[in-house]
Amino acid sequence: MTLKVAPFLLLGAEYGHLITLRRLCAIGFFVSFTAPKLYLRYSARISQKVECSKWWVLEAWVACSHKKIVAASAIMAFWNLTTIKTRLLIAFISVVVLRYHRQHSGANLELAAEAEKEDLAQEQPDKAIVVAEKMSCD
Template identity: 55%
Template sequence: MTDALEQSGWEGLWERIVELVMWKDVAKSALWFGLGSMFFFSCSFSREITFSPISAFCHLGVMILGVAFLKDSVPQSRQPLETGRNFQLTEEDLLRAARAVLPLANSLISTAQVIFSGNPSMTLKVLPVLLFGAKYGSLVTLWRLLATGFFSSFTLPKLYMCYSTQIHRTVENVRDRALEAWKSCPRKKLVAGTAVTMCWNLFSIKTRFMAAFISAVILRYNHQYHKADGGDQEQEMEVKP
């Protein structure tokens, strides 16, 4: 019963976030977007924020020491409490924390399993993002990451939902034109060999390895795509009398 309630709580929180970023309630989304924009724009004029876990831990320790000292220094009008009282975690506290974190952890694990499943389509979608992060990840600070995530969450999902049909149509047209141009090319082997030779001689060993990996993924994706397309055509042929 408790697990169901906690899971419903996480689902309710996720639904409220989706309502905000998809602008289902324009007034509420505009309020949060305006407050966040004011915060990021006002802080952008100051020195960029850097985060250090050690520094944050030390600042938190100083605050706790100050609060404990002030609490101990204030004279107690009533009878003094027991001085030997210690704070201890119990099994119930750990189980309660585990039940709260478990749905989120399972969701992250299932998402990671889908992303790193080895499916060619998913690999082609995730690989450019990972390569970009590996190349320019050192330039991404915590402040830039928060600002980019905030503005992207309030703009990209809504824009994609509104223009998803046009985006898919444009991508399909570009793909069809590229395939037609490649099929109409009379010297495919010569063009492919020249491109591979230039890439092999100009790029580094790491780039060569990544290019070979991407090529293998594309070939497997095309093989699965044509195989699935052929299976669908065979089923249609069998259905027709």
């Protein structure tokens, strides 16, 4: 546990005199107003970078021939380097992300089904006209 906290202890020992309650409040006030504005301004770029990174990771995963070993190593490293609180927090975040994904994928499927119904509804009158024209020609 001490090795995990060592960098923070060293930084605190070196620069601890600079951290005051007034400065922490000022930084918190500044960040609470600027972070949302920066996100709104750069959200398109952020989502583009996330999609690009996701594509890159998936491509690397497909190309990897030792998937089981890599996955087992990542799980073991995570398990050995984190505390129980961190594991629970990651599990909670994972559940939230999965539910969010399911809700949005379900909404996308509903939209696609509605669009398909509209397409079929538009095609059927055209077929009825063609059938009526064929009957009038006979």
